[in-house]
Amino acid sequence: MQTLYVLLKAVRTNAKRSIKIALKIFVCALLTPTLVFTLASCGTLQNIHVDHTVKSTSGENICAKAYRLAQKNQQFIENNVNNVSTSDLESSAKEWETVAQQCPGRLSESIVYSAKAKWEILSKESGNNKSKIAEEIAGTSDEENAYESAENQENPESSITHQLERNAYIQFTKTVKHYNNFQWTHHPLANAAAAEDQLAFILQTLAAKKVPGLPLEYSDMASTNAQTFMNASGKGDDLRKKIYEIPSDALESGKAQDKASGKDLPIAAIAYMDCARTELTAFNQIIVIEENKTKSASKNNRDETSYEYSAVQAHKDFKDAVIKLITSRLLRAYALGYPTDTNLVLK
Numbered sequence: 054m055q056t057l058y059v060l061l062k063a064v065r066t067n068a069k070r071s072i073k074i075a076l077k078i079f080v081c082a083l084l085t086p087t088l089v090f091t092l093a094s095c096g097t098l099q100n101i102h103v104d105h106t107v108k109s110t111s112g113e114n115i116c117a118k119a120y121r122l123a124q125k126n127q128q129f130i131e132n133n134v135n136n137v138s139t140s141d142l143e144s145s146a147k148e149w150e151t152v153a154q155q156c157p158g159r160l161s162e163s164i165v166y167s168a169k170a171k172w173e174i175l176s177k178e179s180g181n182n183k184s185k186i187a188e189e190i191a192g193t194s195d196e197e198n199a200y201e202s203a204e205n206q207e208n209p210e211s212s213i214t215h216q217l218e219r220n221a222y223i224q225f226t227k228t229v230k231h232y233n234n235f236q237w238t239h240h241p242l243a244n245a246a247a248a249e250d251q252l253a254f255i256l257q258t259l260a261a262k263k264v265p266g267l268p269l270e271y272s273d274m275a276s277t278n279a280q281t282f283m284n285a286s287g288k289g290d291d292l293r294k295k296i297y298e299i300p301s302d303a304l305e306s307g308k309a310q311d312k313a314s315g316k317d318l319p320i321a322a323i324a325y326m327d328c329a330r331t332e333l334t335a336f337n338q339i340i341v342i343e344e345n346k347t348k349s350a351s352k353n354n355r356d357e358t359s360y361e362y363s364a365v366q367a368h369k370d371f372k373d374a375v376i377k378l379i380t381s382r383l384l385r386a387y388a389l390g391y392p393t394d395t396n397l398v399l400k
Contacts, residue, residue, distance in 0.1 A: 116156040123148040127166060139174055146170035153376055161333040164376055165398045168383040172393060175210050175384075211266055214381070214388040221374070221381035222274045228374040229285045232367035236345045239289030241335040245375075246282035248331035249275045250293040252382075255324040258299060264307065267321055275328075278378065285371070287343070313397045322389035329382035330398060336375060342368045 126145045130137050149167035152159050253275035260269040279293060303309035303320055311318045313326075342364060387393050 116152075116159075119148065119151045119155045120159060123152050123163070123166070130170075137173075139177055142170045142174045142177070146174070150376075160376075161337055162399060164333065164379050165383065165395050168380045168387075169393055169395055171380070172210075172384055172387045175213055211388045214384040215271075218271070218274065218381040218385055221377040222278060225278060225374040225378050226281050228370050229281050232363070232370065233284070234345050235285075235342050235364060235367045236287045237285055237371065238339065238341045239287040241338055241340060242282045242286035243289055243292045244335040245332045246279040246286070247292040247294070248328045248335070249279035249282065250295065251297050252324050252328040253279060254295070254297045255299060255320060258304070259307075259321055262304065264321070311391075313400065314392055314394075316392070318392075319390045322386050322391040325382050325386035325389060326391045326398070329379055329386060332375070332379045332382065333398070336379075342371075 123145070126141070126148055130141060130145055146167045149163040149170065153163035153167065156163070253272045256267060256272035256275060257269065259267045260272055283291060283293075299320070300309065307319060308317045309320050309323060310316070311323050311326075344364075383398070391397075
């Protein structure tokens with residue numbers, strides 16, 4: 054798998070030509086035909102150059118090395134289920150996060166395995182150590198999580214994953230707002246928006262029934278995520294239905310049969326997992342970033358070098374935000390009772 058390394062070359066300040074930015078996804082056939090999030094020159098952007106072979110100091114392809122290490126650690130964990138330490142799981146989560154960054158064709162796989170490692174860390178620890186681990190995973194202080202813990206002492210994993218969900222929501226909305234002069238390929242984002250919209254509807258329905266541990270805030274965040282995806286997307290149809298069918302018997306019992314596992318599971322757990330699956334599928338295709346001319350009209354006098362850099366940075370930041378958002382959906386599903394078998398996600 055060849056990994057792209059983007060070098061930005063300064064543009065002469067007196068250049069007057071107009072540059073249209075379109076950063077396309079490039080994936081070679083060494084790993085998988087899945088196409089996601091790798092930046093490549095589209096031919097029209099002459100001052101973004103691509104070195105097609107990025108290697109570590111040892112000469113090994115960075116993606117290949119990252120994936121090899123992640124697989125090795127994953128194999129150790131699977132073969133030593135009863136003797137896996139928190140340190141082993143932390144290493145695994147970080148290694149899969151590196152794969153997500155370096156190997157576009159492994160995005161779905163890396164998100165799923167990283168999320169599972171994080172969940173096992175939360176499940177493994179207890180007491181004060183659990184709180185400390187939660188802070189590291191969520192990136193928040195104990196004070197910020199205090200009210201969550203007070204609300205849900207009997208299920209701290211649910212509180213922690215809710216904090217992760219909130220953090221992902223904040224990062225995603227801030228990222229799209231910050232780079233509002235760019236837009237991304239419509240169809241993948243529209244599908245992700247529809248997934249978040251359906252999740253929002255289900256959570257709103259459950260909140261109205263006063264299901265414990267599912268306040269209206271969850272629905273509001275998912276609804277905002279859906280609109281944010283649409284704001285970031287190019288022109289195209291809005292796939293959100295706003296109203297979705299929920300079987301009345303499922304609402305009464307609070308459970309429904311999950312098609313993937315064949316088990317009766319909490320509706321909210323299924324909803325979060327369905328959302329995660331749809332988003333993983335949505336971003337397993339070509340994603341293109343381009344200038345939103347309407348919102349960029351006031352920036353015509355920008356320095357072209359910094360503008361092109363911001364396009365590359367916008368794509369990277371958007372990818373990071375999406376990874377954290379999908380991870381938060383997986384962790385919420387696990388906290389609400391969904392089985393952690395990775396085969397149920399990577400079907």
